[in-house]
Amino acid sequence: MSEQNQQAVARYHNNFLKEVEERVEDGNWVKMCMQCGVCAGSCPLGNAWAHPPQEIFMMIRAGKREEVLTSDSMWMCTSCYNCIVRCPRKLPITHIMHGLAHYAHRLGMAPKGQPTRVVAKLFWDNLVKTGRVNELKFSLAMYFKDGFVQGIKNSLAMQGVGLGLMKAKRLSPMEMLGGHKCKGSADIRKMVAKAREIEDRKKGFAS
Amino acid sequence: MAKKNYAFYPGCSSQKGASASNFVTSIGVVCDKLDIQLNEIPDWNCCGASIGYGEGGELPRLAINARNLALAEQHLPGQDMVSGCPACWLASRETAERLHEFGNLMTETNQALKEVGLNFKGTVKARHMVEVLIEDVGFAGMKAPVVKTLQGLKIAGYVGCQTNRPFGIAGESFENPQYLDRMIETVGAEAVSSFDQKVTCCGGALAFSEPEKAQKQIRDIVESAYDHGAEMIVTPCQLCQANVEIYQSEINKKQGTKFAMPVVYYSQLMTVAYGGSLKQAGLDGHVIQPKKLQDIAKG
Numbered sequence: 001m002s003e004q005n006q007q008a009v010a011r012y013h014n015n016f017l018k019e020v021e022e023r024v025e026d027g028n029w030v031k032m033c034m035q036c037g038v039c040a041g042s043c044p045l046g047n048a049w050a051h052p053p054q055e056i057f058m059m060i061r062a063g064k065r066e067e068v069l070t071s072d073s074m075w076m077c078t079s080c081y082n083c084i085v086r087c088p089r090k091l092p093i094t095h096i097m098h099g100l101a102h103y104a105h106r107l108g109m110a111p112k113g114q115p116t117r118v119v120a121k122l123f124w125d126n127l128v129k130t131g132r133v134n135e136l137k138f139s140l141a142m143y144f145k146d147g148f149v150q151g152i153k154n155s156l157a158m159q160g161v162g163l164g165l166m167k168a169k170r171l172s173p174m175e176m177l178g179g180h181k182c183k184g185s186a187d188i189r190k191m192v193a194k195a196r197e198i199e200d201r202k203k204g205f206a207s
Numbered sequence: 208m209a210k211k212n213y214a215f216y217p218g219c220s221s222q223k224g225a226s227a228s229n230f231v232t233s234i235g236v237v238c239d240k241l242d243i244q245l246n247e248i249p250d251w252n253c254c255g256a257s258i259g260y261g262e263g264g265e266l267p268r269l270a271i272n273a274r275n276l277a278l279a280e281q282h283l284p285g286q287d288m289v290s291g292c293p294a295c296w297l298a299s300r301e302t303a304e305r306l307h308e309f310g311n312l313m314t315e316t317n318q319a320l321k322e323v324g325l326n327f328k329g330t331v332k333a334r335h336m337v338e339v340l341i342e343d344v345g346f347a348g349m350k351a352p353v354v355k356t357l358q359g360l361k362i363a364g365y366v367g368c369q370t371n372r373p374f375g376i377a378g379e380s381f382e383n384p385q386y387l388d389r390m391i392e393t394v395g396a397e398a399v400s401s402f403d404q405k406v407t408c409c410g411g412a413l414a415f416s417e418p419e420k421a422q423k424q425i426r427d428i429v430e431s432a433y434d435h436g437a438e439m440i441v442t443p444c445q446l447c448q449a450n451v452e453i454y455q456s457e458i459n460k461k462q463g464t465k466f467a468m469p470v471v472y473y474s475q476l477m478t479v480a481y482g483g484s485l486k487q488a489g490l491d492g493h494v495i496q497p498k499k500l501q502d503i504a505k506g
Contacts, residue, residue, distance in 0.1 A: 025265045044408040045420055076417075079257030080408035081372035085381045094373075098260035105261055115416035120261025123412070127259070127271075131252040133219040135226055142415055160460075161453050164494040165226065172224030180222045183250050187323035188271065195270035195319035202266075202315075 002108035004205050009065075011204065016065040023203045025099030029091045033057040039083035039093050049073040053083060053093050056100070069109040074101040075116040106205065118145050128192055131182025136175035211343060214279035214286040214331070215245035218295040219253050220445045227292070227445040229489025233474040234291055234336060236483045240352040241344050246286065248279045254298035257369075258412035269312060270319040272302035277320055277327040291336040291474075292445045293369035299333035300374060337443050337473070338376055341386055349393050354482040356395030360499060362476075363402040363437035364388045365428060367447035371406050382406065390473050391441060394480035404431040409450040418457070425454050429468045439469040439497055441476055448472060453494050469497035479504045 001009075012019040020027040033054055040052030051059060051073045059068050074097045083093040101117070104110040110117050119142060126138045143158065144151030155162075165171035172179070182188060199205075220227035238245055252275060255268045263271075276299060279288045290296040306313040307329055317326055340349060364387035371379075376386050383405065388398035407428055410421025428451055432440050442448050452470040459466055471493070478488035485491060485504040 044410075044424055045413070045417075048417075048420055076413075076420075078368075078408050078411040078413050078421075080368040080411065082368070082408070084373045085375075098257075099265070102260050102262075102264050106264070116258075116413060117261055119412065119416040120258045123256065123258050124262035127219075127253040127255065131250075132222070133253050133256075135220070139415075158457075160456055161494075164453065164456070168229075168492045168494055169224060170226045170228055170492055174224070180219070180225070182252050184252075184323065188252055188274070191270050191274065191319050191323045192267045194322045195266040195316070196264065198315050198318060199264055199266040 005107040005109060007204070008107065014063050016063045016068070017061050019065070020060050020100070020103075024096065024103045026092045026095040027099060029096060030057050030060050032089045032091055034089055036088060038086050038088065042082040042086045043076075044078055044080055044082070045076045048076045053097060056097075066109075068100065069104040069107060070111060071104075072111045072114050074098075074104070075110070075114050077101070118142075128189055129185070130180070131185040131188040132180050134175050134179045134181075136171060136173070136179070139171075210242050210244040211339075212244045212246060212283075212286050213289040213334075213339065214283040215247045216251055216275055216279070216288055216290040216295055216299065216333075217247065218290060218292040218445070220449070221291060226449045229492035230291055230445060230448070230472045230474060232487065232489040232492075233472060233478040233483070236478045236481065236487045237340075237474050240481045241340075241348065243339070243344070245289070246283050248275055248288070249282050251275050251278065254295045256294045256298070256412065259298075266312075266315055266319065268298070269302050269305065269316045272298050273306065273316045273320055273327045274323070274325060275299060276303055276331045276333070277325040280328060280331050281325070286331075287339075288331050288333045289336055289339050290333070293335065293367070293443065294446065296333060296335040297369050297374065303329070303331060303333050335370060335376075335443075337370060337386070337390075340390075341376060346389055346393050349390065349477070353394055353480045355480055355503065357476065357480055357500075357503060358395045360396040360503075361399055361436055361438045362391050362396050363399045363432040363435065363440045364391050364405060365402070365432075365440045365442045365447060365451070365470075366405050367442055367444040368406065368408050368411070370443045387441065387443065387473065391476065394476050396476065399432070399435045399437045401435045402431055402437060403435070404428040409447045411446060411450075414450045414454065418454075421450065422454055422458050422461075425451050426458050426462070426464070426466075429455060429458075429466050432468050433466075437468070438499055439471060441471055441473055443473055455495060467495050469493065469495050469500070471497050471500065475500070
């Protein structure tokens with residue numbers, strides 16, 4: 001168990017709802033859910049969720065901390081915002097799912113190797129490095145996330161897509177050599193580090 | 208007529224040689240014709256997209272977006288920020304609204320910005336290019352420069368998610384927005400009104416991490432366009448355009464379909480209707496060739 005996780009357990013004991021309200025983005029909305037299930041029925045990937053949002057909300061209230069934070073359900077969110085606009089109680093469901101996924105990730109409880117979790121980290125690291133996303137390096141990092149051999153296999157399987165985009169001049173091999181970036185890329189790293197430090201202090205992460 | 212000025216936030220995919228470079232090429236032509244001046248925000252950075260939540264958390268995401276807003280406020284005072292990419296727009300607008308609503312987040316975000324010598328006062332409004340076209344130019348204004356009507360082209364207007372939700376275009380419904388169909392009709396083409404996947408999700412960033420699930424979404428979208436007699440799909444979204452166009456070959460390979468449905472931006476249609484060349488419309492930048500539109504552009 002990570003140090004942050006131990007601290008969270010010690011602090012909140014069995015009050016998982018309180019933990020979510022205090023530490024998860026928009027978590028204070030959770031208790032507003034009235035269990036209608038419109039979110040579940042509105043989700044494009046609805047059937048891929050072991051626990052649809054309204055179930056996650058009830059599990060939080062029931063104190064099912066381990067089950068919620070280790071679930072891969074929240075990682076099925078495509079950020080389509082359909083649940084947000086349809087929720088009769090106006091819960092910002094998309095944000096809560098993002099917040100829960102991020103919290104589970106920071107505690108080290110999110111499922112290891114969960115593909116969207118891996119991609120999300122690669123994407124963020126890619127953009128923080130130069131201030132802008134390098135689409136070529138991001139794609140390659142993704143193909144090679146499961147090791148070199150699998151990376152070659154993935155790259156070969158997707159070479160049609162890549163070559164098609166290069167031919168259409170929408171993917172430049174030159175991006176490998178630096179590519180687009182912000183002049184203030186060092187500034188961006190500094191600013192992100194500061195923002196993270198403030199957030200960690202506020203949310204009680206030791207780090 | 209005096210030019211309308213905007214602080215332009217192109218976003219990563221709209222850079223030279225990036226996946227939506229044909230959008231930025233064509234929107235430049237459209238803006239020229241409509242007396243819109245786009246002033247690029249100096250040294251803008253990535254918005255974090257939707258997938259940034261996983262590692263980014265809340266305050267780092269607000270900070271990177273506030274940097275763009277602060278740069279616009281400082282260098283292009285009094286101008287609305289406009290983005291062509293719905294993810295950029297969503298992240299910027301959400302940031303501006305959250306900072307406006309929650310004083311503590313504004314204070315904390317400005318602490319982070321202070322590290323790099325910036326400050327955001329909160330005076331910038333973040334808008335989508337489509338909002339600017341509809342609200343500041345209007346449909347009659349968009350029609351005025353048309354020299355080549357796209358009569359006979361049957362087009363499925365695919366709005367997708369983030370142009371439409373959670374903010375959307377004022378006065379439009381989330382379930383069946385009409386503005387894209389109206390824009391298609393404004394340039395003389397026929398909007399396929401029975402296309403029933405208008406606001407379906409293409410899978411977004413999960414096209415990378417959950418390809419099978421996303422490709423099911425894409426298949427539904429393309430299939431509906433075929434079923435309702437569309438010859439091409441038009442969209443305002445960079446990720447929708449890329450996902451729906453480039454993964455058709457993967458679906459064909461795995462599922463034995465024979466999809467070859469072109470997917471273009473509204474700005475490409477408008478450029479052709481305004482008399483722009485194939486190149487000006489970015490129509491040389493497709494994986495699936497929009498032949499009919501290319502022929503009109505050449506003719």
